[in-house]
Amino acid sequence: MYLFNISLRYKLPLWGGFLVVVSVLAVSTALLVNAYDDLQQGVHVGAEVTANTLCRTLFPALLHNDDWRAFEQINAAMASHGTGNPVQLEAIFVTNGEGRIVVSSDPLKFPMLARLDALGRDYARLAAPLVRMAGDKPARRLDFANKNTSYSIVDSKQVNETRQLPDFADAKSLFFAQPIRQEGAQVGVLVLSYSKDVFWPRFQNLALQGSLIGALILAVLLPLNWYWGRRMAGPLVNLARRMGVVAQGDQDIQTDQTGATYPYRDEIGQLFEAYDAMVLEMRGKAKLEQELLQAKRLTAIGRLASGIAHEVNNPLGGMLMALDTLKTRGELPTHVNKTLNMLERGLRQIEDIVAALLVQTKDQGRHLKQDDLEDIRTLIQPQVLAKSQKLSWVVNFSGKVQLPAAACRQLLINLLLNAVQATAEKGRIGLAVDLVNDGLRLVVVNEAAPIPKEFMDQLFEPFVGGREGGHGLGLWVTYQIVKQLTGQINVSCDNGEVRFDVWLPLEKQ
Structure with missing residues (x-):
């Protein structure tokens, strides 16, 4: 719980920075996921366009068992795909209902009539889905120009659709397949293979760009968050310090009636106004109490002084009268006159002090x-x-x-x-x-x-x-x-x- 007990001047910037980082990471992740989906969708759209074109051109050749013509059409599609496309076609091949290669863009890698499960683990995983796409009905044979061509009878209302085959994490390629069918007859399944070696680097490039943009946003927002967090927490910390001083009994602290510490009229500004009013009220109360105490003390001292003055005045008046009587008795020796004069000055000084105590x-x-x-x-x-x-x-x-x-x-x-x-x-x-x-x-x-x-x-x-x-x-x-x-x-x-x-x-x- 230490983070909740630290000063607001650090807590606000830290929590604000944490929220900024989490927000930027969440937005960056969402953008990256969206970019990945867009890239995959783009590949899917491109595969669908290529597959629709090839299916229309390959159907007559495969229906008449014209393997060379089908091979030329596949190579032409590979060439027309172009090197400027961000995700390149790796291979094109056609399978029949038994999961065998009928024709391909690379006969050395995909020999004719080779079984998919014999071409490696990635292709063996495709055998079952491709067989299901080829149709469940038995093949029939027709004789076109003394060539046996096998095809499946399917529902003429079925629509050709390019599907992405299961994508395994350890697979090196992405596969898209579409049945080759026309007017209720299906002659195979077209498979397009895209290399992930090109696909993933492009995604990583997008991820790097997103990370750089996120880092730039953090570089701008974090200092701003730290500045505004400290600026907002500063007045509150100052107010807490002043209230602590007041709580200790010291009311001789500067108020902020000019609004220099926090010049705004929001809730924090209203808090400062309430604090200033409280301090001024406490000062006035303390000053009034001090004045009352001072007045009581001075009144008591005045009464005491007046009482003493009245008591001193009686014998003082008698001594001054005695001195005047002595001076009227003819010539006195010089040393006696000197002593009487000194006594009179002392008594007159006492009389002045007593008169000062009797203020009216x-x-x-x-x-x-x-x-x-x-x-x-x-x-x-x-x-x-x-x-x-x-x-x-x-x-x-x-x-x-x-x-x-x-x-x-x-x-x-x-x-x-x-x-x-x-x-x-x-x-x-x-x-x-x-x-x-x-x-x-x-x-x-x-x-x-x-x-x-x-x-x-x-x-x-x-x-x-x-x-x-x-x-x-x-x-x-x-x-x-x-x-x-x-x-x-x-x-x-x-x-x-x-x-x-x-x-x-x-x-x-």
């Missing part, structure tokens, strides 16, 4: 304006100039946008500062702002190495930083703002660029 986007009565974007540009310009970076700034709206200004300012500052810090000196940074599909689209692009995959899955989680010195809160705060504004944020890395694409729906008036 409540409407403060002011919507985003183009001036807000110019303020942001002014704020980040010193850091851009410090690293000799090139900043591209494209804003395609004017007036107000129905979005909270504070949240959008914080979101853009976080993304731009992150881009400045991730971009090398003399690198490029870009911002594009536009109104798209009833929303505000913000695109921040910077030249940087691709974000590693291990960070990409946790990019918007708190305290996960991809650069040295970062605390990982900027992108988390950005993500929280986008989600609270019911927007979308996507990250992509391509051609040496990192792109953050944010879309925020406009508030309904």
